[in-house]
Amino acid sequence: xxxxxxxxxxxxxxLGVGERLLPRxxxxxxxxxxxxxxxxxxxxxxxxxxxxxxxxxxTGLALAKAARSRWLRKPAEWxxxxxxxxxxxxxxxxxxxxxxxxxxxxxxxxxITVETAWLTRAWAGALIVxxxxxxxxxxxxxxxALKSVPKGDLEAAEAYGITGWARFRRILWPTMLRLxxxxxxxEAIFLFHATTLVFFSGFxxxxxxxxxxxxxxxxxxxxxxxxxxxxxxxxxxxxxxxGLTLLFGVANRRLNRHLAPNQRPRLKLRPQIIR
Amino acid sequence: xxxxxxxxxLLSGLxxxxxxxTSGKHLDFYRSFGTVLILLAVTAPVxxxxxxxxxxxxxxxxxxxxxxxxxxxxxxxxxxxIVFFLFFVIALDQGIEWLTxxxxxxxxxxxxxxxxxxxxxxxxxxxxxxxxxSVHSLYGFGLAVVTFAxxxxxxxxxxxxxxxxxxxxAQIETALAYGMSERQxxxxxxxxxxxxxxxxxxSNLWLIxxxxxxxxFLLGVRDVVYWARELGGSKTSAYEYPHPDWRLYYFLGLxxxxxxxxxxxxxxxxxxSARLSRGQATMAGEAMRKAGATA
Numbered sequence: 001x002x003x004x005x006x007x008x009x010x011x012x013x014x015l016g017v018g019e020r021l022l023p024r025x026x027x028x029x030x031x032x033x034x035x036x037x038x039x040x041x042x043x044x045x046x047x048x049x050x051x052x053x054x055x056x057x058x059t060g061l062a063l064a065k066a067a068r069s070r071w072l073r074k075p076a077e078w079x080x081x082x083x084x085x086x087x088x089x090x091x092x093x094x095x096x097x098x099x100x101x102x103x104x105x106x107x108x109x110x111x112i113t114v115e116t117a118w119l120t121r122a123w124a125g126a127l128i129v130x131x132x133x134x135x136x137x138x139x140x141x142x143x144x145a146l147k148s149v150p151k152g153d154l155e156a157a158e159a160y161g162i163t164g165w166a167r168f169r170r171i172l173w174p175t176m177l178r179l180x181x182x183x184x185x186x187e188a189i190f191l192f193h194a195t196t197l198v199f200f201s202g203f204x205x206x207x208x209x210x211x212x213x214x215x216x217x218x219x220x221x222x223x224x225x226x227x228x229x230x231x232x233x234x235x236x237x238x239x240x241x242x243g244l245t246l247l248f249g250v251a252n253r254r255l256n257r258h259l260a261p262n263q264r265p266r267l268k269l270r271p272q273i274i275r
Numbered sequence: 276x277x278x279x280x281x282x283x284x285l286l287s288g289l290x291x292x293x294x295x296x297t298s299g300k301h302l303d304f305y306r307s308f309g310t311v312l313i314l315l316a317v318t319a320p321v322x323x324x325x326x327x328x329x330x331x332x333x334x335x336x337x338x339x340x341x342x343x344x345x346x347x348x349x350x351x352x353x354x355x356x357i358v359f360f361l362f363f364v365i366a367l368d369q370g371i372e373w374l375t376x377x378x379x380x381x382x383x384x385x386x387x388x389x390x391x392x393x394x395x396x397x398x399x400x401x402x403x404x405x406x407x408x409s410v411h412s413l414y415g416f417g418l419a420v421v422t423f424a425x426x427x428x429x430x431x432x433x434x435x436x437x438x439x440x441x442x443x444x445a446q447i448e449t450a451l452a453y454g455m456s457e458r459q460x461x462x463x464x465x466x467x468x469x470x471x472x473x474x475x476x477x478s479n480l481w482l483i484x485x486x487x488x489x490x491x492f493l494l495g496v497r498d499v500v501y502w503a504r505e506l507g508g509s510k511t512s513a514y515e516y517p518h519p520d521w522r523l524y525y526f527l528g529l530x531x532x533x534x535x536x537x538x539x540x541x542x543x544x545x546x547x548s549a550r551l552s553r554g555q556a557t558m559a560g561e562a563m564r565k566a567g568a569t570a
Contacts, residue, residue, distance in 0.1 A: 085537035086530050087486040093500070094530055097507075097523040193355035200357070200493055217361060224393045226369075230362040238353035 003030040014038040014209050022208055022218065029228065032219050036232050039212035040240070045123075046211075047192040050130035054191075057131070058138035059173070065143045076139070083136030088129070088194055089201055095129045096120065096202030122203035130198075134191045141187060145180030146172070178255040185248040185267050189241050196233075212236055283515050295516045304502035308532070310416070311488045311499055318423045319484065323477075325428025330435040336457075348436065351429040357490065363422040364494050368401075375399040412497070419494045427484055434476030439465060441472040471551045478544040485536050489529075503529055 009019035011034060023031050064076035083091070102116040118124050149172060157163075157171045177184075196213040199205045205214055216229035223229075249267055256264040280286070280294035295301070332344030351359070372395045373387065380396035387395055402410045442465055450460035492500035507522030552559040 082534070086533045087489045089489040089492075089500070090526060090529050090533060093503075094523070094526040097520075097526055101520075101523060193357075196355045196357050213355070213358060213361070216358070220361070220365060224365075224369075225388065226362050226365040230358055233358050234354040237355055237358070241353040 003028075003034075006030050006034050010034045011038055012041075014041050014211070014215075016207060016209055020207075024222070027219060027223055032216075032229050033232055035215045035219075036212050036229060037236060039210055039215045040236050042198070042209075042211035043192060043195045043240070046127055046130055046195040046198060047188075049127055050134050050195075051188055051191055053131050054134035054138055057135035058142055061135060061139035062142035062146055062176070065139065066146050080136045080139055080143075083133050084140060088133055089197055091129050091133060092126065092197060092201035092203065094202075095125055099125050120203075121206060122198055126198040126203050130191070130195065133194070134187065137187050137191075138184060141180045141183045142176055144183075145176045145178075148179055149175045174255065181248070181252050181255055182265055182267050185245065185252070188248060189244055192240060192244065193237065291516075295518075298516065300502075300506055303497075304499070304506055307497060307499045307502050310496070311491070314416075314420060314423065314488055314491065315484065317420050318427065319481065321420065321424040322427035322431050322484070325424050326431025326433075326435050329428060329432030330439060331461075333432065333436055334439065344432070347429055348432045351426065351433075356426050356487070357493070359426045360422055360490055360494060363425055364418050367418055367421060369393055371401050372399055375401055415494070416496055419491055419496050422494065423484075423487070427480065427487075430480055430483070431477070434480060435469070435473055437476065438469040438473035442468045474544075474548055474551055478540075478548070481544070482537060482540060485540060486533065489533075499529055499532070 006028070007030075010031065012018055013022075013035060015038075022035070061076045061079065064072040065080065067073050067076075099116075099119045102119065107114045107116060119128075153171055153175060154167070157167050162170060196211060199210045199214040200217075208218075210218075212233050216233045219229040220226045245267060252267055253264070279290065280297070283291065283294055286294055329344050329347045332340050333348055335341045335344065372393075376383065376387065376395035376399035379398045383396045385394070387393060397404065402414045446464050446468065447460050450464045451457070455463065489498065489500045491498040503525035504522060507520065507525035509520040510517045548559070549563075553563060
């Protein structure tokens with residue numbers, strides 16, 4: 001079987017397209033590279049969707065945490081503490097067990113039956129957990145950035161008569177993003193790394209459709225040889241990390257385009273926020 | 276445990292719950308919290324030592340040592356840590372068996388890696404096949420500790436190298452000007468001063484280490500996650516204490532445990548930070564001095 005045939009059979013295996021059975025013997029290097037790469041689709045799916053949706057919630061949470069009103073501040077603080085203070089691994093388990101307890105036949109809302117079975121599947125359930133988790137971590141970053149927005153910027157805005165929503169949209173928010181961006185880049189990278197936990201925690205891989213690490217683990221278990229599949233995953237993730245760094249670098253340049261080139265903060269990858 | 280628990284089917288209400296929560300398996304569950312704490316207590320210093328060695332190697336003048344140190348530090352940046360956890364446990368296990376095989380059975384002619392099998396001679400099995408179960412679980416736990424130490428050592432090396440670079444350059448230059456050798460300057464000036472700069476990063480790392488402990492479950496150790504799944508699963512009337520699926524409550528318990536650990540650590544670390552800032556030429560130290568002067 002040539003490598004092209006393997007690619008056609010297993011290239012989209014993680015989505016359930018192509019050959020149904022996973023290889024069971026005579027594992028080739030090509031099969032491992034293709035299947036693990038196919039699993040990477042899930043990592044990108046979880047990472048990209050959680051990051052974009054989490055970004056919106058994180059902005060709201062950061063503003064709530066910086067708010068003067070207790071009724072806004074306390075819930076935001078508790079939410080952030082809950083998700084940052086506990087292991088993501090446990091959060092996955094807990095969410096799965098909680099979602100499984102929902103009634104099988106769906107919930108009646110004003111006569112309309114809402115299906116609940118899909119929530120226990122990884123593509124939805126794990127995505128919700130990752131969304132809430134990254135929102136909490138990003139909110140803390142944005143909160144820190146919000147606190148360090150220069151006072152002078154806000155005074156200048158007021159002097160020009162910019163207040164309320166316009167002040168937030170044109171002064172506060174862009175400055176907050178600009179200041180928090182290097183840390184947020186780190187958060188994004190480690191969120192993608194965290195997506196490898198999905199199929200090792202509560203959420204089962206439906207019909208062996210798993211992520212990159214799921215397939216790597218499959219090969220390592222079958223061949224008793226960890227020295228091939230795990231370096232392949234590592235290679236894929238290094239590429240993913242490089243791609244993300246480039247993408248966030250573009251955004252970083254755009255956010256800082258008003259500054260002189262030597263004043264622009266550089267993105268530095270600091271491994272600090274695994275969870 | 277209690278005499279009244281002899282026949283659980285006769286019990287009800289709180290008595291039942293009290294007996295249920297003190298059954299033999301539950302005592303094992305409580306002990307596994309000790310496993311987590313032992314792992315933390317053992318891993319933290321070992322990882323710190325690994326990190327220290329890594330950071331010093333990265334600063335070395337010798338090219339090869341420096342490359343090794345930098346490679347070790349760069350390892351955790353691009354690749355998810357869980358890949359290392361899964362990889363090192365097998366790789367270390369096979370590496371140790373391979374080494375003992377080379378020492379004990381030099382005459383063995385069959386290939387070790389034959390198709391899908393990894394086979395060493397029987398004398399080289401680690402731990403020996405006849406060893407009691409406790410030795411096997413201890414060995415598994417040891418492998419987990421080493422794996423944690425390698426991965427977290429790389430994180431710690433990043434923090435410590437940053438801290439070493441943060442010590443004002445003039446301090447080292449002064450030491451050199453006084454005639455200290457490079458090594459003396461490192462030992463007497465650099466290392467004592469770097470801790471205050473390393474503290475925020477190291478406290479962060481400690482919190483991360485706490486949150487990484489449930490990964491023990493993936494390494495095959497019977498830890499809190501294992502027992503929570505085991506005990507929480509629904510039990511039919513064939514068991515002494517039948518109950519429906521209670522895993523949700525067990526995991527809620529674990530969540531509270533980890534939140535408490537995080538909270539307590541945060542409070543303790545804030546104290547240590549305050550203590551180390553005293554008399555330092557940093558913003559926190561200056562603020563303390565001013566507060567002391569006005570009071």
